[in-house]
Amino acid sequence: MTKQRAGAELARLGRDRTETAERAARLGPGDEPALAPVVLLETKLQPPAHRVAFVPRPRLVALLDQGSPGQLTLVDAPAGWGKTSLLAEWHAAARDPASFAWLALDVSDNDPVRFWTYVIEALRSVAPGLGELALAALGAPGTTAIDITLPALVNDLAALDSPVVLVLDDYHLVTNPEVHEAMAFLVEHLPPTLHLVVATRHDPPFPLARLRVRRQVVEVRTDDLRFTEQETLVLANAVFGLSLDPADALRLHRRTEGWAAGLRLAAHSLRGRNDAADFISAFAGDDRHIVDYLGSEVLDAQPPALRRFLLRTSILERLSGPLCDAVLASSGSARMLEVIDRNNLFLVPLDNRRQWYRYHHLFAELLRHELGRSDPELVPELHRRASAWCRQAGLISEGIHHAIAAGAFDEAGEQIARHWLITVDQGRQHTVMAWLDALPHATVEGDARLCLARAMTLLSVGRPNEADRWIATATRAEAAGPLWDGMSSVESGVAFARSMEGALAGDLVEAADAALRALELERQGPTPFWRVALGAIVGSVLYLAGRADEAAGYLDESLAAEAGANGMGLAYGLGFRSLLHAEDGDLAAAEDALVRAGRLLGDHPALAEHFAWYAVHVATAYLHEHRDRLVEAAKELERATTLARRGGGPAQISFCLIAWGRVRLALGERTAAADAAHEARQLLATCRNPGTLLPARLDMLECALRRRHVGQPPPSPFDHAPARRSLVQELSDRELDVLRLLAGPLSIREIGAALYVSHNTVKTHARGIYRKLGVNNREEAVARARDLGLD
Numbered sequence: 001m002t003k004q005r006a007g008a009e010l011a012r013l014g015r016d017r018t019e020t021a022e023r024a025a026r027l028g029p030g031d032e033p034a035l036a037p038v039v040l041l042e043t044k045l046q047p048p049a050h051r052v053a054f055v056p057r058p059r060l061v062a063l064l065d066q067g068s069p070g071q072l073t074l075v076d077a078p079a080g081w082g083k084t085s086l087l088a089e090w091h092a093a094a095r096d097p098a099s100f101a102w103l104a105l106d107v108s109d110n111d112p113v114r115f116w117t118y119v120i121e122a123l124r125s126v127a128p129g130l131g132e133l134a135l136a137a138l139g140a141p142g143t144t145a146i147d148i149t150l151p152a153l154v155n156d157l158a159a160l161d162s163p164v165v166l167v168l169d170d171y172h173l174v175t176n177p178e179v180h181e182a183m184a185f186l187v188e189h190l191p192p193t194l195h196l197v198v199a200t201r202h203d204p205p206f207p208l209a210r211l212r213v214r215r216q217v218v219e220v221r222t223d224d225l226r227f228t229e230q231e232t233l234v235l236a237n238a239v240f241g242l243s244l245d246p247a248d249a250l251r252l253h254r255r256t257e258g259w260a261a262g263l264r265l266a267a268h269s270l271r272g273r274n275d276a277a278d279f280i281s282a283f284a285g286d287d288r289h290i291v292d293y294l295g296s297e298v299l300d301a302q303p304p305a306l307r308r309f310l311l312r313t314s315i316l317e318r319l320s321g322p323l324c325d326a327v328l329a330s331s332g333s334a335r336m337l338e339v340i341d342r343n344n345l346f347l348v349p350l351d352n353r354r355q356w357y358r359y360h361h362l363f364a365e366l367l368r369h370e371l372g373r374s375d376p377e378l379v380p381e382l383h384r385r386a387s388a389w390c391r392q393a394g395l396i397s398e399g400i401h402h403a404i405a406a407g408a409f410d411e412a413g414e415q416i417a418r419h420w421l422i423t424v425d426q427g428r429q430h431t432v433m434a435w436l437d438a439l440p441h442a443t444v445e446g447d448a449r450l451c452l453a454r455a456m457t458l459l460s461v462g463r464p465n466e467a468d469r470w471i472a473t474a475t476r477a478e479a480a481g482p483l484w485d486g487m488s489s490v491e492s493g494v495a496f497a498r499s500m501e502g503a504l505a506g507d508l509v510e511a512a513d514a515a516l517r518a519l520e521l522e523r524q525g526p527t528p529f530w531r532v533a534l535g536a537i538v539g540s541v542l543y544l545a546g547r548a549d550e551a552a553g554y555l556d557e558s559l560a561a562e563a564g565a566n567g568m569g570l571a572y573g574l575g576f577r578s579l580l581h582a583e584d585g586d587l588a589a590a591e592d593a594l595v596r597a598g599r600l601l602g603d604h605p606a607l608a609e610h611f612a613w614y615a616v617h618v619a620t621a622y623l624h625e626h627r628d629r630l631v632e633a634a635k636e637l638e639r640a641t642t643l644a645r646r647g648g649g650p651a652q653i654s655f656c657l658i659a660w661g662r663v664r665l666a667l668g669e670r671t672a673a674a675d676a677a678h679e680a681r682q683l684l685a686t687c688r689n690p691g692t693l694l695p696a697r698l699d700m701l702e703c704a705l706r707r708r709h710v711g712q713p714p715p716s717p718f719d720h721a722p723a724r725r726s727l728v729q730e731l732s733d734r735e736l737d738v739l740r741l742l743a744g745p746l747s748i749r750e751i752g753a754a755l756y757v758s759h760n761t762v763k764t765h766a767r768g769i770y771r772k773l774g775v776n777n778r779e780e781a782v783a784r785a786r787d788l789g790l791d
Contacts (some may be wrong), residue, residue: 040117040118040121041318041395042351043104043318043350043351043356044103044104044105044106044118044350045101045102045103045104045118045121045122045125046102046350046351046352047087047088047091047097047100047102047167048084048085048088048104048348048349048350049088049349049351049352049354054085054089054239055227055231055234055235055238055239056089057086057089057231060086060089060090060220060224060225061086061089061090061093063218063220063224064086064087064090064197064218064220065090066218067195067197067218068195069163069164069191069192069193069194069195070190070191070192070193070194070195070216071190071195071196071216071217071218072187072190072196072197072198072206072211072216072217072218073195073196073197073198073217073218073219073220074197074198074200074203074204074208074217074218074219074220075087075197075198075199075200075220076199076200076201076202076203076219076220076221076222077201077220077221077222077225078201078222079201079261079361079362079365080259080260080261080262080291080360080361080362081222081225081226081259081260081261082225082260082261083169083199083225084169084170084199084348085260086220086225087167087169087197087199091167094165098126099126099162099163099164099165100126100164100165100167101122101123101125101126101127101164101165101166101167102122102166102167102169103118103119103122103166103167103168103169104169104170104350105118105168105169105170105171105173105174106170106173106317107173108397108401108431109173109174109179110173110174110175110176110179110430110434111176111428111430111431111434112144112145112176112178112179112182112430113138113139113426113427113428113430113431114428114431115174115176115179116134116138116145116149116182117135117138119166119168120134120135120138120153122166123153123157123164123166126164127157127160127164130153130156130157130160131152131153131156132156132605133148133152133156134148134149134150134152134153134156135149136605136606136608136609137149137152137606137609138427138606139426139427139428139606140427140606140609140610140611140646141427141460141461141462141610141611141646141647142462142611142645142646142647143609143646144178144181144182145178145182145185146181146182146185148609149182150182150185150186150189153186154186154189154191157191157193157194158191158192158193160193162193163192163193163194163195164193164194164195165194165195165197166194166195166196166197167197167199168196168197168198168199169199170199170200170361171198171199171200171204172200172201172202172204174204176430180204180205180206183204183206184205184206184207187206187207187211188207190216225258225260226257226258226259227253227256227258227259227260227263228253228258229249229250229253231258232249232250232252232253232256232258232263233246233249235263235264235267236249236252236263236267236270237249239267239344240267240268240270240271240344241271242267242270242271242276244270244276248276248277248280251277251280251281252266252280255280255281261291261360261362261363262291264344264346265291265295265297265298266280268297268298268301268345269297269298269301271301272301291362291366292366295363295366295370296370298345299311299366299367299370302345306336306339306340309324309328309333309336309340310340310345310367311367311370311371311374311375312327312328312371312378312382313327313328313333314359314364314367314368314371315327315368315371315379315382315383315386315402315405316386317358317398318350318356318357318358319337319356319357319358319359320334320337320355320356320357321333321334321335321337321355322334322389323386323389323390324336324337326385326386326388326389327382327385327386327389329385337354337357338354341354341357346359346360346362346363347359347360348360379405380405380406380407380408381406382406383402383403383405383406383408384402384403384406384408386398386402387399387400387401387402387403387406387408387411387412390402391415396415396419396423397431399415400412400415400416400435403415404435404438404439409439409440409443410443410480412435412438412439413439413443413444413447413449413450413480414480414481416432416435416436416439416450416453417447417449417450417453417480417481417483420432420435420453420456420457421453421456424456424457424460429457429460429461432453432457433454433457436450436453436454436457445473445477446477446478446480447477447478447479447480448474448475448477448478448479448480448490448493448494449479449480449481449483449490449493451470451471451473451474451477452470452471452474452490452493452494452497454467454470455467455468455470455471455474455497455501456497456500458470459497459500459501459504460647462504462647462649464500464501464504464505464649465505467497467500467501468501471494471497471498471501474490474493474494474497475490475494477490478490487522487530488521488522488530489521491521492518492521492522492530493518495514495515495517495518495521496514496515496518496530496533496534498510498511498514498518499511499512499514499515499518499534499537499538499541500537502514502541502688503537503540503541503649503651503652504648504649505649505687505688506649506650506651506683506684506686506687506688506689506690507687507688507689508541508544508545508651508687508689508690508691509545509689509691510688510689511537511541512538512541512542512545512547515534515537515538515541516538518530518534519531519534519535519538519554522534529566529569530566531557531558532558532566532569532570532573533558533566533568533569534558534569535554535555535557535558535559535569535573536555536558536569536570536572536573536576537569537572538551538554538558539551539552539554539555539558539573539576539577540572540573540576540615542554543576543579543580543693543753544651544652544655544690544691544693544694545690545691545692545693546691546692546693546694546696546746546750546753546754547691547750548580548583548693548749548750548752548753549747549749549750551576551580552577552580555573555576555577555580556577558570558573559573559574559577567600567603567604567607568604568607568610568612569612570597570600571597571600571604571607571610571612571613571615571616572612572615574593574594574596574597574600574615574616575593575597575612575613575614575615575616575617575618575619576615576619577593578590578591578593578594578597578615578616578619578620578622578623579615579618579619579622581593582619582622582623582626583622583752583753583756583757583758583759584758584759584760585758585760585761587623587626590619590622590623591623593619594616594619594620594623597616609643610643610646610647611643611644611645611646611647611648611652612643612647613643614639614640614641614643614644614648614652614656615640617636617637617639617640617643618636618637618640618655618656618659620636621633621634621636621637621640621659621663622756624636625663625756630663630666630667631667633663634660634663634664634667637656637659637660637663638660640656640659640660641653641656641657641660644656649687650683650684650686650687650690651683651684651687651690651694653680653683654680654683654684654687654690654694654698655694657676657677657679657680657683658676658677658680658694658697658698658701659697659756660676661673661674661675661676661677661680661701662697662700662701662704662756664676665701665704665705670705673701673705674705676701677698677701677702677705680694680698680701681698681702684698692744692745692746692750692754693746693750693753693754696741696744696746696750696751696754697754697755699740700737700740700741700754700755703736703737703740704733707733730772731769731772732768734755734765735765735768735769735772737755738751738755738762738765738766738769739769739781739782739785741754741755742766742769742778742781742782743782743785743786748762748763748766749762766778766781769781773785
């Protein structure tokens, strides 16, 4: 796939996501759109609109201007100190506001794939086309952002013609250590074109001490953000029109200690009062006390309809007219939001069109607290209405969140059962695990679909031992509804999960049996998705278990399905089908399978970083070997091993290591080959039942290593076995290998697979062995070899 084509495809996906989000803003409660696999909230990527009526703070804007590309700027203060407002003012005052990329974070961004998807999309809003490889690599099993995504992103950023600013607002909502680790990597490798700005309530786990020593960080903290006496006077009189005298403004400043949220709450409360001095003297204490006291003052001063609107919509993280209408079961919410916005009542616009808003975080907390105190019975119903609207709008994560908050666990479970597969397929396993963790234990255990979702998610992150328990639980539970993911039955799903668990645990025999059972159940299924996946799994585990004769038919069945049915399954199947063709000596067919696999990247660019692609690299290495391009073969096998480590189990990793070791030995790199063989031996020891192929191939590699180490011994006058010596000298290394395997249970085709040659080649070697040993068949050859001590 060309870079231009990849860029066009990713741009198309971005446009689709934007259009879906915009449709969501216009939906009413009766609308039902087609669900999109990913919906990016464009409001998260837009700087808040700067209010001209706010107090200008040029001294702080100048402090932010001290930061520069290649540096981190940290805006760190507790809630309500005006961090976001300051950054919005800085953006509005910038010489080039178009260079600002903005991301407003929330708790859902603790999923690393979601987090970095939004970061990249934010950067692409100011640098279109940036981060194509980084975006495609997200979610590859067994990888973190540090492996591929961030190096690729940093390289793309470094190549920009002009610098950009990336603002991450509310970073304190991120708690995932994997995100923190990746962010620390980015901070340590900031390219000279990126100015990173992080707004947070507490210090993130970045290497701040090192950055301070290098003078690579600008810090704006609580003391910097405090309003001055003059700024307090401007806020009270110029913004809120209170006509306070300087002495009262000074007392207000001292009571609030320049805390922006406290000042604004007090200013709202002072409107229309004639006793400003007495009121200012009445409140004191810490921030929480001021919020409770002044918050109630602000709320009590609002008209009943507005107060009711504020309280009942406080359950929402983001507000739009249609969404608020759905939650309130009324109309006119868009006009009410406009009124609140005009009155500066702690509402933050999230786009320039004034369609989406959010409440100031501190004010939202106050509203929710008051709602829970005054009308707790209504809260679940409000969440239920929000969930229904989000579900209809295609905002799946938000819909599940509100359903859980409403206590509607059955509805939340239904949505998870419907959407877990595509979410995991996007690499967002953390999101699915968070959904399931939020449900009561009994809800998950009582629904076989959710048990399978838990098991398959655990398998996708390489935790087969934990998955086993959930697979067993699924066998005892009923499905609470349709299997939305296209699986034909719970029995089929359990068999599929067992096949995956067996493959990852190194029990290839169990994996093959389970996959065959699932495939039989799915042959009449409604979609080809699972048939493709199961055919590829059956073929691969049969091959690895040493049953190559059976593998080919199942692989062919899988590859005959619709081309776009399952990109990962097709890639896996094509890799193994190419291997079988190569081992049968049909290099043209092997090449054709690899060409078809390459075409898949046009529709599935992320496959190149998925562990399933390791089979394509192994097959490519085989073709290089046949053409005596050993260096190229070694590179392909090194890449295959790297990918296999990401999502494969000990059997799959051993498979790559053994092939890699054999090629390294052929290149004269004996130490590297021995290391590969040693690791493969350790991995195979952990497998429950690895079959016959992998142990046989490892034995052959270790035999070859011993021959290279010891060499062919010279004749000795004390050698009393001239017949044995003569035969050892006459038989070639390959014939000795074949003779060794003839004594075991492998068929002629399986011996060829073990030795990376076609079965016809094995037959040729066998005839040479029979002639040199003076025997007529396999059994006689094995007996003769034992008599001579050749085994």
